[in-house]
Amino acid sequence: MKALVLAGGKGTRLRPLTHTSAKQLVPIANKPILYYGLEAIRDAGIRSVGIIVGDTAREVREAVGDGSRFGLEVTYIPQEEPLGLAHCVLIAREFLGDEPFVMYLGDNFLVDGIADLVDAFRGADHDAQILLTKVAEPRFYGVAELGPDGEIVALEEKPVHPRSDLAIVGVYTFSPAIHEAVRAIRPSARGELEITDAIRWLVDHGFRVHSHLVSGYWKDTGRLQDMLECNEIVLQTIEHDVRGTVDGFSEISGRVVIAPGALVENSVIRGPVVLGANTKISGSCIGPYTSIGEGCVLEGAEVEYSIILGESSITGVRGLTNSLIGRNVEVTRSMDSPHVNQLMVGDHSKIQVRA
Incomplete structure (x- = not known):
């Protein structure tokens, strides 16, 4: 057959x-x-x-x-x-x-x-x-x-x-x-x-x-x-497996997979979560049901119920949920005004922002 x-x-x-x-x-x-x-x-x-x-x-x-x-x-x-x-x-x-x-x-x-x-x-x-x-x-x-x-x-x-x-x-x-x-x-x-x-x-x-x-x-x-x-x-089926580096200021709970070369510092990870190889999580809170690909960088971020593909970065962005972020994407917080959203979006995208 x-x-x-x-x-x-x-x-x-x-x-x-x-x-x-x-x-x-x-x-x-x-x-x-x-x-x-x-x-x-x-x-x-x-x-x-x-x-x-x-x-x-x-x-x-x-x-x-x-x-x-x-x-x-x-x-x-x-x-x-x-x-x-x-x-x-x-x-x-x-x-x-x-x-x-x-x-x-x-x-x-x-x-x-x-x-x-x-x-x-x-x-x-x-x-x-x-x-x-x-x-x-x-x-x-x-x-x-x-x-x-x-x-x-x-x-x-x-x-x-x-x-x-x-x-x-x-x-x-x-x-x-x-x-x-x-x-x-x-x-x-x-x-x-x-x-x-x-x-x-x-x-x-x-x-x-x-x-x-x-x-x-x-x-x-x-x-x-x-x-x-x-x-x-x-993610509900994964087994806890931490092979990367987690510093003493971080909190890991639930079933979490951290691939070799990944670094978690001063962060909270609440599983189930998967972190790809050579990804860096710093000063962030990663909530349940989140997959983060290889080579990503998250600093000062809050993410849950999301998929983030490899080599992307999220900096200073809170409350990110139910999202699918592609490869080599950069997501940052606008510093000009707390009431302004600045976007560069491709064709056929779907974006939800707080009014």
């Missing part, structure tokens, strides 16, 4: 961060989202993985390499334009051959992994297996409508008026029958080959499509709040 991992796409909902970075490489607890998916695939007993890459191909290749660090053998498959999930299956035909496979969206997060789901598919006689979960805003997802006996009645991609609250989780398992389906369908109104259309084609032509309701935690990390929620979930 093989795996097809999707690591292309534009990541429009996380701009401006994804103008310069792959959305699949945004870190959760200081580890790229994509890594969690690759580890889940490995733990399911799969070794051969094809990764669909787009505009951020170079960055993804540098982060994953040949896959050996994960115990995988990786093949990269370029997609010139993001033309839909079914298009990814279409262009991966040569790599996939006639084997069954898992398709895993690289920005999805399943806390319990996929080993049980893969085993269930291997032991059944299905041509496709989709995972479903109830969501509050189904219009942002592919949505399935089930009949009274659990059979799939309808599938829609990001419907304006959803007919159910059952979102399709971004992990699919397919038999080779899916190749016939993706060749048969036509682009949707969005101009994409939708995987929901291909699955519906399988249903309409008498193929065996099974749906399974996911009971564990799942999240499509396409939006800021999703990222912060996943970060919180993972």
Whole structure:
């Protein structure tokens, strides 16, 4: 069995961060989202993985390499334009051959992994297996409508008026029958080959499509709040591990990970918190559910429930919460007037300030 991992796409909902970075490489607890998916695939007993890459191909290749660090053998498959999930299956035909496979969206997060789901598919006689979960805003997802006996009645991609609250989780398992389906369908109104259309084609032509309701935690990390929620979930599982330097004037409580080379001085750290290598925290208070990447500098800062990527600095800023700070960002307090905010903000940003 093989795996097809999707690591292309534009990541429009996380701009401006994804103008310069792959959305699949945004870190959760200081580890790229994509890594969690690759580890889940490995733990399911799969070794051969094809990764669909787009505009951020170079960055993804540098982060994953040949896959050996994960115990995988990786093949990269370029997609010139993001033309839909079914298009990814279409262009991966040569790599996939006639084997069954898992398709895993690289920005999805399943806390319990996929080993049980893969085993269930291997032991059944299905041509496709989709995972479903109830969501509050189904219009942002592919949505399935089930009949009274659990059979799939309808599938829609990001419907304006959803007919159910059952979102399709971004992990699919397919038999080779899916190749016939993706060749048969036509682009949707969005101009994409939708995987929901291909699955519906399988249903309409008498193929065996099974749906399974996911009971564990799942999240499509396409939006800021999703990222912060996943970060919180993972940080709840960390073990206390202090390898950096903490001076005698600092207070550390709860589960805190401090990587080698990091320095904490005259500060309060309330876990769960992860501090990356060579990061310096001085005269600051770091609250719970915060991940701070490598090489950051925080001086006189207060931060909680946030993700800060590597090589960024925050100086003299208090009350920072529910935030995602990109790489090499500088956040400072204006010294001109206590009632003035001075901002330099990229396209598609979202900023909240005290009036």
